[in-house]
Amino acid sequence: MINVEQVSKKYKGADHYSVTNLDLSIDEKEIFGLLGPNGAGKTTLISILCSLIKPTSGSFTIDGLTYQKNKNVLKQRIGIVPQEYALYPSLTAFENLQYFGSMYGLKGSKLTSKINNTLDYLGLLPFAHKKINTFSGGMKRRVNLIASILHDPKVLFLDEPTVGVDVQSKNVIIQFLKELNSNGTTIIYTSHHLNEAENFCTRVGIIDHGKIIIKGEPKTLIKNQEGAHNLEDVFLSLTGKALRDHA
Ligand SMILES: Nc1ncnc2c1ncn2[C@@H]1O[C@H](COP(=O)(O)OP(=O)(O)OP(=O)(O)O)[C@@H](O)[C@H]1O
Numbered sequence: 001m002i003n004v005e006q007v008s009k010k011y012k013g014a015d016h017y018s019v020t021n022l023d024l025s026i027d028e029k030e031i032f033g034l035l036g037p038n039g040a041g042k043t044t045l046i047s048i049l050c051s052l053i054k055p056t057s058g059s060f061t062i063d064g065l066t067y068q069k070n071k072n073v074l075k076q077r078i079g080i081v082p083q084e085y086a087l088y089p090s091l092t093a094f095e096n097l098q099y100f101g102s103m104y105g106l107k108g109s110k111l112t113s114k115i116n117n118t119l120d121y122l123g124l125l126p127f128a129h130k131k132i133n134t135f136s137g138g139m140k141r142r143v144n145l146i147a148s149i150l151h152d153p154k155v156l157f158l159d160e161p162t163v164g165v166d167v168q169s170k171n172v173i174i175q176f177l178k179e180l181n182s183n184g185t186t187i188i189y190t191s192h193h194l195n196e197a198e199n200f201c202t203r204v205g206i207i208d209h210g211k212i213i214i215k216g217e218p219k220t221l222i223k224n225q226e227g228a229h230n231l232e233d234v235f236l237s238l239t240g241k242a243l244r245d246h247a
Helices: 042-049 067-077 093-103 108-121 137-149 167-182 194-200 218-224 231-239
Strands: 002-009 019-026 031-035 057-062 078-081 155-159 186-191 203-208 211-216
Touching: 002 042, 019 042, 019 211, 031 042, 031 167, 031 194, 042 057, 042 155, 042 186, 067 078, 078 137, 093 108, 093 137, 108 137, 108 167, 137 155, 137 167, 155 167, 167 186, 167 194, 186 194, 194 218, 194 231, 203 218, 203 231, 211 218, 211 231, 218 231
Parallel strands: 031 186, 031 203, 078 155, 155 186
Antiparallel strands: 002 019, 002 057, 203 211
16 A cells, blocks of 8 residues: 655755655555654654655655656545644634535535534534634544545544543544544554554554664564563663653
8 A cells, every 4th residue: 555665855954864765565454653752753754655745765655656646646545634733723623624625625415414423423513613722632633633534535644643632532533543444544643652552553663763673563563572561662672761852
């Protein structure tokens, strides 16, 4: 479904590469977790795959297609949940979702029922006609998520979809993503919640200094890492305990 070959990225003016000669292959219907310390290159990689930024070198395909030749087709096949909210604060949840749906050519009763059903699944139907600027962080994350899946993408990219949300919101978001996946959506997500990734992902890749240092099924990675009881143990063994502050 996704094939990445030797992708590198050096931002303009930067003195180092954020992603270096990265190879990655993700199968259809996987839930792939991209894990790594702050500054490891997760957002950069996901932004490249969503065509939000261009790689400095290397190539990749999604569903066998490149953006160079198939930008509009790929736009319909992928969904993007960015780290920052992409919502209009002075519009209601419903108005926001109508707007995002219309960007994918959706309209009428089909769009309305999709919005209402999904708001309902995610516990937001009673707030459908309230303005986003009255919503909590967890509620905004859920609307942000709905905005990205109205067009039923085959592949969904999520950059830290559960950051800053309470346990209840997190559970419903993960439940919803599992449901999408069981209906055929391939999911690639980044997270700092290793426990969540351990339970949610079919495979994870740990990325550090722009390179994937290990990838595989969480259970296998834990079994193969001496002394590891969970994914966090594997992560710390491989990436160390030093802080990753940078400015
Ligand atoms: N627009 C930019 N210009 C220059 N350097 C950047 C830019 N965006 C990111 N970087 C650098 O690229 C590297 C990777 O950053 P990236 O945001 O991809 O990491 P990350 O793994 O997503 O981190 P976090 O977990 O903190 O979100 C870092 O060194 C960062 O400082």
